Each structure stands twice: as C-alpha cells, then as structure tokens.
Amino acid sequence: MTKQIKAVALISGGLDSLLAAKVIQEQGVHVEGINFFTGFCVEGHTHAIRKKDKAKPKRNNALWVAEQLGIKLHIIDIVEEYKQVVFNPKHGYGANLNPCLDCKIFMVQKAKEWIAENGFDFIITGEVIGQRPMSQRKDTMPVVSRESGADELLLRPLCAKNLPETKPEREGWVKRDALHDFSGRTRKPQMALAKQFQIEDYAQPAGGCCFLTDAQYSSKLADLWEARGSKQYEMDDIMLLKVGRHMRPRPNFKVIISREEGEGNFLQGYRKQFVSIKTTSHAGPLALVDGEVSSDDLYLAAQLVARYSQGKMAEQVELEITDREGNVEQVAVKPLSPSEIPEEWHL
Numbered sequence: 379m380t381k382q383i384k385a386v387a388l389i390s391g392g393l394d395s396l397l398a399a400k401v402i403q404e405q406g407v408h409v410e411g412i413n414f415f416t417g418f419c420v421e422g423h424t425h426a427i428r429k430k431d432k433a434k435p436k437r438n439n440a441l442w443v444a445e446q447l448g449i450k451l452h453i454i455d456i457v458e459e460y461k462q463v464v465f466n467p468k469h470g471y472g473a474n475l476n477p478c479l480d481c482k483i484f485m486v487q488k489a490k491e492w493i494a495e496n497g498f499d500f501i502i503t504g505e506v507i508g509q510r511p512m513s514q515r516k517d518t519m520p521v522v523s524r525e526s527g528a529d530e531l532l533l534r535p536l537c538a539k540n541l542p543e544t545k546p547e548r549e550g551w552v553k554r555d556a557l558h559d560f561s562g563r564t565r566k567p568q569m570a571l572a573k574q575f576q577i578e579d580y581a582q583p584a585g586g587c588c589f590l591t592d593a594q595y596s597s598k599l600a601d602l603w604e605a606r607g608s609k610q611y612e613m614d615d616i617m618l619l620k621v622g623r624h625m626r627p628r629p630n631f632k633v634i635i636s637r638e639e640g641e642g643n644f645l646q647g648y649r650k651q652f653v654s655i656k657t658t659s660h661a662g663p664l665a666l667v668d669g670e671v672s673s674d675d676l677y678l679a680a681q682l683v684a685r686y687s688q689g690k691m692a693e694q695v696e697l698e699i700t701d702r703e704g705n706v707e708q709v710a711v712k713p714l715s716p717s718e719i720p721e722e723w724h725l
Contacts, residue, residue, distance in 0.1 A: 383551045384408040386493055387502040388485060389451060391439025393568055393580045394504030394536060399447055400575055401535040402502050405552050409502070411451040412492060413440040414485050416460045417616045418589045427621060427640045446577065456488065457613065465609040474596035476588060479518055486526035500531045500546045507537045508562045536560045589620060598624050598725045605632070605669065621645065624725040625682060631669030632725065633679050635686050650702060655683045659696035662687025677711060684713035
C-alpha cells in the first residue's frame, strides 16, 4: 500500500495560507493546519468591542480557512515562548516592533518539531518572494529554511518555481509543475487563483493580523516597556494596548480612556486591577489609571477624563475615582482645554 503523504500548513487566516494549503491538497496530499497563538493576533477582538465596527466579521479567520478547506486545525499557544522573539529578535525589528524574520523562523521551527512528533512529512507556508520587505525576500527565504531547521522540508507552493527544488518535489510527493511562481507585492495572481478554486470570501488579501506591525500599537508597547523599565508584557497588557485612548500626562502614570460605549464596557472588566475614573455629572468615558499616582496625579487625570466627557465646556465636572479596593472618592474639576493637552501626551 502506498504511504499517504501528510503535510502541515501554517494557517494565518489570510488568502495566501489558504491558497498554499489548497494547492497541495489538490495534489492528493493529506493536509492539516497549524495556527500559533502569540497574543498579538486576536482577530475580531476590537471589532467585537466597538459598536462602530459591529458590521465587520467577528470570525476567527484561521478557523474559517480550515473550515473552507475541510481540514483539521491545531491551535497552539506560544505566548510565553514567543516573548523572547519579541524582546530580542536576532534579525531585528521591521518598521515598528515587528520581528518578522525571527517570527517566521520561530514558527517554522515549531512546525518542524510538530511534524516530527506527529508523523507528518513536510511543511507548507503561504510565503511569496518579494511580498514582505523583511521576511519574504529572495535572500531571507533560505535563512528561514536554514535557521528553523526545516531545510528542504519547507515548501512554499505559491512561489516554489522561483526557488530551488525541495524534498517533497524531488521525492514526487508533489508535482513541481502544479506549483506556482508568484512574486512581488501584487495580489492579482492570488486573487485569480482564488477565483479558479471558486473561493470568493476571504480575509483582505493584503491584510495581516499582527498588531506589532502597527505603528500606533508599537508606540504604546514601547512606552509600556519604558515606563516599567524592562521589556515585559502579559496578556492583559496586549489586550489593553488595543483598546481606548492612551495618554501619558506624567512619566509615572498613563490614562486609558474609552472612546465609546463598547470600549467602556470592556474596560469595566479591569476596574479591580487599576484605579478607575468616571464622570457623574455628565455623560462621559470610563478611564483606567496605570501607574503609581499621588493625589495631584489623580486630579490631573480627572481633568483629562473630564475633557473627553460631554461636560468638556462646563466650568466643573463631577467624577468618581475608585481605587483597586473599591473605595470611592468624589471630585469636581475644571476640564482641561485643548491647549493644556500637549501632543506628546498622546501615545
């Protein structure tokens, strides 16, 4: 009996990983998916929170891709291991705090360990030469193969014809002439292939779900590290950096101010971990205060929160300040004017 060849595909939830898996699946190879949870890719989270995003899909795109392909998806939590990739990337960061090349190496390395443990034959990724400026270049693709330890067991079906032959091709597990030669940043070939496969609904082709590629998010993470004096973070930090207006009036504390009802409801869940501030005389946001603060600091934070309430033009706004133990203090403050809020406070 001929052995059933098995491959695991790295499934991000985007179009490329969907197509790469489909191309190999079409050749009769048994394909399963693997999705690594880093904490920085929580798809649909902000859409679910914000009412203004209520029309956007709230699905987990990796699970959705697996469903379209009819394959099993293994979701693996690498939050703790991944921290070292974020803190000390050997190949450096991209435009923001994205360690893209080290990230790809790490994930392929984990996939290599997984296929060894589970009796699979090779690894599939949706990489395309020239698509990403850091991790998907002609010169960096061999680096991923080599440093991950995957070597010739790593197959990139969408651009394989532009690369040296791999073991799956040489052994006849897949036909090289049924692979592709996509390159560059254009997504037209992928969209044409999706049409050929009759795939019409997919995540934005140029989309990515890693918040570390976002300049604003990276700025807030860098601020967090500076304020704490070390490169550390927990899952709560990752989640909170995506929600609300973050402002640092003084080096020792920052204020996270909800921008709408949905964000306010989300921040409610953190009130026992932070000092919280809410307006009582006027409709307004819920805010969390992160840091060790004095009475003077809290007064300034209250003035800032008042500025983003419906009482921003009032002479006085009344607020409640609640500490982590639930003790409540009533204050009345004059809202800050726009000229009293320097640009550098905004993270």
